[in-house]
Amino acid sequence: MTSPSATADVLAPPAESESDNYLTHDKGILSWLLTLDHKRIGVMYLMCVMGAFLLGGVFALLIRTELLTPGRTIVEHDTYNQLFTLHGAVMVFLVIIPGIPAALGNFVLPLQLGAKDVAFPRLNLASWYLWMIGASFLVVSLVTNAADTGWTFYTPYSTTTTTSVIPALFGAFILGFSSIFTGLNFITTMHKLRPPGMTWFRMPLFLWALYSTAVIQVLATPVLAITLLMLIVERFIGIGIFDPALGGDPVLFQHFFWFYSHPAVYIMIVPAFGVVSEIIAVFSRKRIFGYKFIALSSVAIAILGFLVWGHHMFVSGQSVLAGTIFSGITFLIAIPTAIKVFNWITTMYKGRIHLDTPMLYALFFLWVFSIGGLTGIFLGVMSLDVHLHDTYFVVAHFHYVMMGGAVTAFFGGLHYWWPKMFGRMYDEKWGRTACGLLFVGLNLTFFPQFILGTRGMPRRYYNYLVEFQPLHQLSSMGAYLMGISFVIVAVYLLRSLRKGEPAPANPWGSNTLEWRTVSPPPYYNFHDTPEVVEGPYEYADWVYDKRIRGYVRKASDAS
């Protein structure tokens, strides 16, 4: 190690930073609402995303409760239709898309770059405000007469229903810009603000994942914006674009919608790949296996993700040729995905594995994401998709990927970076317990849905045949268990803010730059810009110090 400054940060943190960190630097509500500090913006995003997650989760539990019996259990047809629409829209647009990039990424990205902030701090704050405005529109739609179109807004239903679709569309439209701003900011930051010595292939894989994500956000989201705008125009002034009654083509909407929304699936899951790459390496005390393959497979997925939208439309009347091309490219995505999973597992081989909460979430991710990925192959086979399309098999598949993949990785990342964000350790025992309960709950909720789907239960059904009831009830039990687990997580995390032990600078022994500053980081992040002379996954120089319950870097500059 030839960078004394970086070493010095850890060994002798500046005394003033103990008392002065980004949380205490300024006081008052305005110091938060007008902040340009990426860390505070990240924390504000985190709070809002968690609020939305609670809302979406309540919708999910209401849906699962309604489905305990066929026919009416607690709500009417229309209310149920609004519930699943809101659940989908809130979870997709307000939780999963901004979850890892905007909440965790905002906090971590500049720190991992050893930078003071993102390239455009004002744009960053603007993106948060846009998120708030977009979210308000969704809430307005909620309290007036919530949209009942499903989060997919398929025409001509969405142009003819009497519910307030326009506020919901406008909300999604604005949220898209929030997402674009974040993506632009991240791309620029990674190009321009890398510290001395950090070549592209010395970037942590989390940054590679965020980079791939940002590229998709910037390229795909405008298409969603245009599509939603066209839908608003059609509803508002009756210009026939999608509605056949006005001379439009309803399937065109599906093409436009999935041209964004399939890449959006990768906006949701690729950041999760980044989080899992970080966690598995750190908790295995070993260099990540196949760094370049993991990094470039994210890029490959980002590119291929643009070319597969038609696999959502195998039974829409799309031609056999189109279906064949989309199906073929869809299968290609299986390869970079498989490469990642194999590399993560191989990283653990001959490592020294610490099963702390973040690592448990990462292993949890490996299991559920593998199921989600493999069932994607079932749906990519055109003949089988004819049977499985729009059934609970699809519901189970994307919940395994979105909930089991993206949300699990988000919670893994949250536990991993929590000590850095708030300077407190949470209760490890409760962390592991909740993670275990969540694992059981998730599989109990969604595995029965695979069986429902193959046996022919269509999705978005308020009513169903009695033969499906036992599986639905099993699924609802799992959902309640997940609800309980998330309450436990909320309780011990919030409790840690007051009663948690102070976190050391580097509790896990990671070698990425965010752990070289104190926890929580000072307002300016780093005393001096760190210099990078090695890859992000070199752990030999980090030694656990019992007194501070964290890792310190060996004083020797041997490496």
Next chain:
Amino acid sequence: MNTMLARFLGGVLAAAPAGGLPDPPKVPHSNWFWMPNSASNFAAATDGMFDALMWISAVCMLGVAAAIGYFCWRYRATSREANEAAESQEDHSNALEITWSIIPLFVVIGVFVVGFKQFVDLRSPPRAAYEVHATGQRWKWGFEYPEGLTHPELHVAMGKDVRILIQSVDVIHSLYIPEMRVKMDAVPGRYTELWFRPTQEGTFPIYCAEYCGTSHSDMLSRVVVHSPEAFQAWVAEEIRKIESMPLVELGELTYNQAGCSTCHSLDGSAKVGPSFKGVFGRQEKIFGAGTLTVDENYIRESILEPQAKLVEGFPPAMPTFKGQLSDRRILGLVEFIKGPASTGEPVVKAAAPGGPVPGSPAPDSPVPGSPASGSPVPAPPAPGSQGANPAAPSADPKGGQQ
């Protein structure tokens, strides 16, 4: 618990036998863990593909679980204090990367090729297939047979290719028959198609698989597979029945078949549209046009041009039935709404001339003497006499669904 479902299941599983015609057998639920019964020529291929992928996935997941479990145990760290280093810092192997890229690549190429061939089969109906037109409409299916019959159920002949040309008159629906392993969207403004060859006699559910609004989950029907002879007899019987039926009965049949019952109750409860109970002769407030008295002409106009005079407080949700219902059926509806629907009295049946119709779904309770076993001796209900349409289960009073 749920009369709508009980009725539907009653209809599906205990199809009423009929005048001397063999009854489609009752088909118990598939006892295979994953798939429903296999009733078409596509089931073997689709299920074979599913099985193959299932085993591949199971092996993969077993491998993932074994590797994770073994590594976590074998390479576990004792404690942070111990500061154990990893046994190896080996971080790449091109041979491994190539291996685990190439093998899955070959697997997915194989899967793709087989899936492609199967899909081409699914999308290539034989020229000589029997053609039925299916129409999706919120929230019912209608099937029009080449013999000139329109019916809410799909009846087909065992072993005969059937091609279904699908259309929608409002939003997108999707015709889904799990037991046949077929599904195709009904898209407004264009025709789509699917085909299959039934390989098992029986009665199976049809669903709408593309979300279409309020009663999406009640947009059910059923496919009834007869022997070829029974199928011919069924078609002839249905046609004869409709031609000779008294107007009021035809009206009730149409009420159940054409989807009226989805939105208009008979018990006074408001659904999407006004209830028919007591409607005839009533003064209705018309949106933007004062009041009028419901008479024969208003009923007729409401069927043909439903948006012309809307009763206040109800959405403009009703589609037009112009060109879809014969004059005789419209007249029947007028008589039905004017008579039994308005007064709440049951339709007085004329003596059913030709006996019942095979495949008419069993109404609420299984008809005595028409057990699911397929007894050839029926004690049938008069044709179309009751809620004969599983596609319009909401014919029940609202409370009956709960």
